[in-house]
Amino acid sequence: MMKHIVLLIIFSSSLTSCFKSVDQVDAETTVLVQPFEGMEKDLVDTVLLTFKEVYGVQAYTVPSIKIPDYTFVNIKSPRFRADSLIRYLRDSIYPKHDQVDYVVGLIDEDISTTKYSDYSSRSIKSPEYKYKDWGIYGLGFCPGKSCIVSTHRLKKGTTVENFILRLKKVSCHELGHNFGLPHCPNKDCIMQDAAETIKTIDNVELHLCDDCRKKIGLPIQ
Numbered sequence: 001m002m003k004h005i006v007l008l009i010i011f012s013s014s015l016t017s018c019f020k021s022v023d024q025v026d027a028e029t030t031v032l033v034q035p036f037e038g039m040e041k042d043l044v045d046t047v048l049l050t051f052k053e054v055y056g057v058q059a060y061t062v063p064s065i066k067i068p069d070y071t072f073v074n075i076k077s078p079r080f081r082a083d084s085l086i087r088y089l090r091d092s093i094y095p096k097h098d099q100v101d102y103v104v105g106l107i108d109e110d111i112s113t114t115k116y117s118d119y120s121s122r123s124i125k126s127p128e129y130k131y132k133d134w135g136i137y138g139l140g141f142c143p144g145k146s147c148i149v150s151t152h153r154l155k156k157g158t159t160v161e162n163f164i165l166r167l168k169k170v171s172c173h174e175l176g177h178n179f180g181l182p183h184c185p186n187k188d189c190i191m192q193d194a195a196e197t198i199k200t201i202d203n204v205e206l207h208l209c210d211d212c213r214k215k216i217g218l219p220i221q
């Protein structure tokens with residue numbers, strides 16, 4: 001049972017699809033929002049409310065926790081590994097909460113993962129070329145029990161209002177991957193691939209399309 005990690009990455013759309021079954025989401029589905037140290041409480045509360053509004057799930061939070069030291073890297077710049085963080089949330093935080101179905105980590109620090117090259121990059125790089133440490137907005141198992149969203153890159157070059165909107169969108173996107181939703185071709189859907197730039201995030205609506213809603217058992221709006 002291989003789980004695919006799906007990335008919301010900055011400069012590439014080379015993503016793994018969700019091939020496994022999609023979870024059914026309802027009013028009993030419970031999401032824990034786990035902040036890491038340094039995360040603003042108001043932002044955590046905003047994400048909680050957004051999950052309730054967009055997915056109709058129950059959501060709650062707990063006090064922030066220390067970022068595990070072993071997730072720190074300093075390859076291109078000092079930051080934390082998203083792949084290590086989602087494993088930590090799945091293996092060390094999720095089992096502590098009996099009633100929880102999914103854990104969404106929120107972090108104020110920059111996060112990164114390894115980016116493997118895709119076909120489109122072969123003209124300039126060898127197929128094996130990869131970026132060892134690539135800055136991202138968020139990362140989540142698809143399907144799976146945990147995901148992480150970083151506010152670090154979402155703040156850049158925008159207003160406070162739009163930063164908060166970006167945070168809502170990326171949080172819903174990563175949680176959608178946990179439910180088993182793959183990227184969606186519908187242009188206004190929250191599950192659209194971030195593709196080339198932050199502009200894609202700015203252009204999507206805070207909205208889950210009917211195709212995606214059907215897959216996870218939510219009523220059509």
Ligand SMILES: [Zn+2]
Pocket residue numbers: 006007008173177183192193194
């Ligand atoms: Zn994605």
Ligand SMILES: [Zn+2]
Pocket residue numbers: 184185186189190191192208209210211212213
């Ligand atoms: Zn969709």
